[in-house]
Amino acid sequence: MTVKPAQSPPPFSQAEAFTTPSDSNDAAALEVGVVIVGAGPAGLACAIRLGYLLKGAPEVARHLGDVPIAVLEKGKQVGSHLLSGAIVDPGALIRLFDGSVSLTELPLYGEVTAESTYLLTRQRAIRLPTPAVMRSTGHYVASLSRLGRWLATKAEERGATVLAETTADKLLMSNGRVVGVRTGGKGRQRDGSAGPRFEPGTDVIAGITVLADGTQGYLSGAAMDRFDLQGRNPQVWSLGVKEVWAVPRTPRRVIHTVGWPLRMAARYREFGGSFIYPMGEDLVSIGMVVGLDYRDVELSVHDLLQELKTHPFVRAVLAGGERIAWGAKTIPEGGWYSLPNRFHAPGLLIIGDAAGMVNVPALKGVHYAVESGRLAAEAIFGALRQNNGANESNLSEIDIRVRDSFIWRDLARVRNVRQAFRYGFVAGAALATTATLCHGLLPPWRLRSEGDDQLDLVNTRRARRYPTPDGKLTFDKLSSVFLSGNRTPEGGPDNIRVQRRVPREVGEMWSWMCPAQVYEVSPGDGSGDEVTVRVSPANCVQCGAISAKGGRLTPSEGGFGPEYTIT
Numbered sequence: 263m264t265v266k267p268a269q270s271p272p273p274f275s276q277a278e279a280f281t282t283p284s285d286s287n288d289a290a291a292l293e294v295g296v297v298i299v300g301a302g303p304a305g306l307a308c309a310i311r312l313g314y315l316l317k318g319a320p321e322v323a324r325h326l327g328d329v330p331i332a333v334l335e336k337g338k339q340v341g342s343h344l345l346s347g348a349i350v351d352p353g354a355l356i357r358l359f360d361g362s363v364s365l366t367e368l369p370l371y372g373e374v375t376a377e378s379t380y381l382l383t384r385q386r387a388i389r390l391p392t393p394a395v396m397r398s399t400g401h402y403v404a405s406l407s408r409l410g411r412w413l414a415t416k417a418e419e420r421g422a423t424v425l426a427e428t429t430a431d432k433l434l435m436s437n438g439r440v441v442g443v444r445t446g447g448k449g450r451q452r453d454g455s456a457g458p459r460f461e462p463g464t465d466v467i468a469g470i471t472v473l474a475d476g477t478q479g480y481l482s483g484a485a486m487d488r489f490d491l492q493g494r495n496p497q498v499w500s501l502g503v504k505e506v507w508a509v510p511r512t513p514r515r516v517i518h519t520v521g522w523p524l525r526m527a528a529r530y531r532e533f534g535g536s537f538i539y540p541m542g543e544d545l546v547s548i549g550m551v552v553g554l555d556y557r558d559v560e561l562s563v564h565d566l567l568q569e570l571k572t573h574p575f576v577r578a579v580l581a582g583g584e585r586i587a588w589g590a591k592t593i594p595e596g597g598w599y600s601l602p603n604r605f606h607a608p609g610l611l612i613i614g615d616a617a618g619m620v621n622v623p624a625l626k627g628v629h630y631a632v633e634s635g636r637l638a639a640e641a642i643f644g645a646l647r648q649n650n651g652a653n654e655s656n657l658s659e660i661d662i663r664v665r666d667s668f669i670w671r672d673l674a675r676v677r678n679v680r681q682a683f684r685y686g687f688v689a690g691a692a693l694a695t696t697a698t699l700c701h702g703l704l705p706p707w708r709l710r711s712e713g714d715d716q717l718d719l720v721n722t723r724r725a726r727r728y729p730t731p732d733g734k735l736t737f738d739k740l741s742s743v744f745l746s747g748n749r750t751p752e753g754g755p756d757n758i759r760v761q762r763r764v765p766r767e768v769g770e771m772w773s774w775m776c777p778a779q780v781y782e783v784s785p786g787d788g789s790g791d792e793v794t795v796r797v798s799p800a801n802c803v804q805c806g807a808i809s810a811k812g813g814r815l816t817p818s819e820g821g822f823g824p825e826y827t828i829t
Contacts, residue, residue, distance in 0.1 A: 265767045267715040267812030272759040274814040279484035281432045281444060284465050294423075295326025296642060297442055297468035299430040299481060301335035302344055303406070303628050304614025305474030306413035307358050307635025308642075309333050313420025314360075315643040322646050331422040332466065333414075334445070336429040338821045340414040341407035342747075343476075343804060345504060345591040345829040346628060347537050347549060349374060349516065350404045354629035358636050359416075369412045370402040371541040376515035380575070382522040387575035390520075395623045395676060395698050398516055403539045403547075406628065407826040427821035431463055433471070433481055433610075440609035442468040443481070446817050450755040470642055470657065473612045474635065477592045478806030480817050482616035489607035495599040495681070496713040497618055499592040499810045500534060501563045503777050504549035506828055509583035512540035517579075518625070520687070523569045523727070524552065528686030531557050531717060536570055537625070538579055545586075545828070546579065553595060554714040554810045555684075559721040559770050564590070564777040565728040568736040572729055580735065588742040589829040590777040592806040593627070594618040598670075598677035599708055605638075605664055606657040613638045613660075621672055622680045623698065630669045637663040675701040681709035714810040719767040725774065739779040743801050747825030748778075750800045754822060758799050760813035768812060769793040775811055778803045 284291065296312065298305040309331050316323040316330055323330055337343040352365055377398055380387040414424050429446035442465060449460035473482040477499065486492050517538040524532040534552035541547055550567035570576055593615075594600070600618050605611060613619075613634040620627035641660040649656075664670055678697045683690030696704055731738040758780065760772070770793070772781040778801045784794040802815075803824045809815045 264718040265765045266718055267768055267771065268713065270761045270764040270768050270812050272761060272812070272814040274759040274816070276484040276487045279432055279481055280435050280488065283434045283436060283441060283467060291465040291467055292329070293327055293467045294332040295330040295468065296470045296472065297466050298331065298333045298472040298474055299443060300474035300476055300479070300616070301333050301340045301414055301424060302410060302474060302476050302614060302631065303413065304631035304635040305333055305472065306410065306417050307632040308472055308474065308613065308639045309417040309422040310358060310413065310420050311636045311639035312642060313417065313422055315639060316421065319647060322643070325646070326469070329423050333417060333422055333424045334428045334430050334443070335424060335426045336817065336820050337426065337823060338825050339411070339426050340424060341410040341827065342825045343823055344406040344410045345589040345826055346406040347539060347547070347625065348404050348406045348628055349398045349401050349539065349626060351401050351626060351629040354632040354636070358632055369408050370404045372403055374398045374401050374403065374516050378515055378517050380517065380519045382519050382573060382575070384522055385574065387519070393623070393695070393698065396518065396625060403516065403541055404628070405541065405828045407829050429817040429820040430475070430481055431817050433485060434465060434467070438608060440471045440607065442466045442471060446820060448819055450819065452753055452756055454755050471610050472638055473610065473616050474614045475616050477594050477615045478809045478815065479616040480815070482612050485607060485610060485612065486602055491602040491604055491607065491612070493596065493600040493602055494708060495596055495711045497594055497596040497600045498553065498555055498711055498714050499806070500551050500553045500595050501590065501592050501777070501805060501807045502549050502551040503563045503567050503590045504547060504588070504829060505567070505585050506541070506545055506547050506587035507580055507583040508544055508586050509546050509580060512543060512546045513538065513579055514540065516540070522573070523566050526687035528684070528689070529557070531555050531684065532561070533683040538576070548576070548580070551593065554592070554807060555712065555717055557717050557720050558724055559719050559767050560723065560725040560774050562725070562728065562774045564739055564742065565725070568729055568731065569727065571735055577735065585737065585745070587826070587828050588745040589824060589826050590803055590805040592810065594620050595622050595680050596711065597622060597680050598673040601673065605660045611638050611641070611657055611660055619669055619673070621676060623676050623694065633667060633669055634664065637667060677702045678705060678709045681711045684711070715812045719771055721767065739777060743778045743803060746803050747827070748801070748803055748823060749825070750802065750818070750822040752800045754800060754819060756797065756799045757816045757818045758797055758802065758808065758813060759816060760795060760797065760808065762795050763792055764795060766791060766793045769795045771811065772808065772813070775807055777805060
């Protein structure tokens with residue numbers, strides 16, 4: 263009998279993400295003009311552009327009250343939960359500031375002047391031509407966490423109020439329209455009950471709500487279900503695990519690899535590769551990214567990264583170095599066919615990674631997030647000006663703007679590339695190359711994809727290949743979680759929803775999948791067909807992988823989770 267993660271659905275309903283506003287006379291409510299959920303590049307770009315437009319139109323700004331723009335950030339500070347490769351096309355950032363900010367002012371680590379792509383075997387690194395769609399020359403290496411903090415200062419300069427340690431827990435609904443969010447309470451105990459220092463959440467009442475809550479966004483996912491916004495293909499994700507190393511000398515080029523330690527046969531469904539990016543003169547970031555539509559129970563992206571570092575080619579890059587940061591995050595990979603059929607609902611916009619705006623073959627998404635934030639701000643401003651600031655503004659202009667943008671054109675050109683790799687690496691590469699060369703015109707039909715939790719699981723005992731952590735080159739999961747800055751208290755509320763009694767394959771898959779060792783099969787379960795899963799929510803770095811593979815990550819208490827600084 264086959265086993266799929268989807269056969270063990272979490273005890274969760276999307277209806278939990280919605281509520282009605284409290285009594286209108288509640289003194290604890292906060293009224294704002296526009297509330298933006300998520301202080302990533304999309305949300306902050308929206309705040310920056312909207313602040314600029316409102317400054318030039320005081321008659322519109324007056325209708326938005328004392329707090330025209332509020333940005334909610336669930337991390338300890340802006341950037342605490344931001345992680346990416348990342349190579350950034352700076353054009354969207356320059357356009358966001360109307361050219362008033364120069365390249366030298368952006369917090370970037372340096373221009374990409376050379377790049378290489380390699381096919382790895384166990385001992386060899388074979389140089390390949392870099393596909394045109396992957397080329398990054400003229401773009402810049404960045405820390406997304408650092409970039410986010412810089413963008414937050416610019417948003418505040420434009421009049422936005424940024425509220426850190428503030429989780430958006432529910433969407434407020436009135437007469438079928440989103441009218442703001444309710445923030446999560448603080449001080450709950452492990453079982454969710456109020457502790458001695460409990461502080462309830464606040465209703466943030468807003469004329470317009472922007473969901474920029476990133477990959478596996480809790481509210482954006484619920485909103486897409488509620489308002490029937492899903493794309494033609496289900497969204498799929500990859501999981502990236504990244505380390506930053508201080509090294510004696512960084513490579514003078516960006517490096518991507520495919521092949522080992524992943525397997526190429528179609529039956530494994532292992533899609534992904536690695537990146538090695540220089541960050542200035544003495545830092546290098548290295549990461550492994552793997553699609554979550556894999557089948558092997560014992561696949562662990564964290565351990566694959568450790569295995570990758572034992573390759574002679576990679577080991578040489580890190581020689582004499584020291585690991586100083588670690589983190590993990592999911593990436594939306596569905597592409598053009600998985601974009602929402604609309605980017606708006608009554609009172610609501612969805613942008614950035616929350617909408618799946620990532621170009622998988624190009625390995626880029628930051629500039630799409632920034633551009634989508636700018637376009638959302640202009641759509642909001644146009645609607646407010648047309649309706650004299652009325653809350654019932656029509657936000658459909660965002661759809662026109664996105665479809666007329668380079669976001670839509672770029673993703674349309676590679677619309678079947680990710681799906682092609684379901685046929686294995688060799689056949690997938692051939693099909694993807696054809697699709698790329700003809701700008702997506704071939705094949706002339708949509709390649710379908712399944713949800714990441716719909717794949718039958720197999721176990722090939724591949725964990726036997728993973729290296730034993732030595733604390734110098736290779737590391738275990740718990741020491742990595744510590745390096746992420748995660749200080750979530752042990753007694754904090756459990757925000758992870760999974761079935762606790764599941765088929766053995768599912769429980770073991772969760773335990774290997776999680777880069778933070780959140781899930782563990784109870785050792786007393788022996789060799790039976792079902793096992794009990796024990797959960798350690800304090801370890802969670804909120805990567806979102808569990809939401810793709812059969813569980814559900816719900817909002818944590820504000821300020822909990824990792825505290826990334828240079829990821």
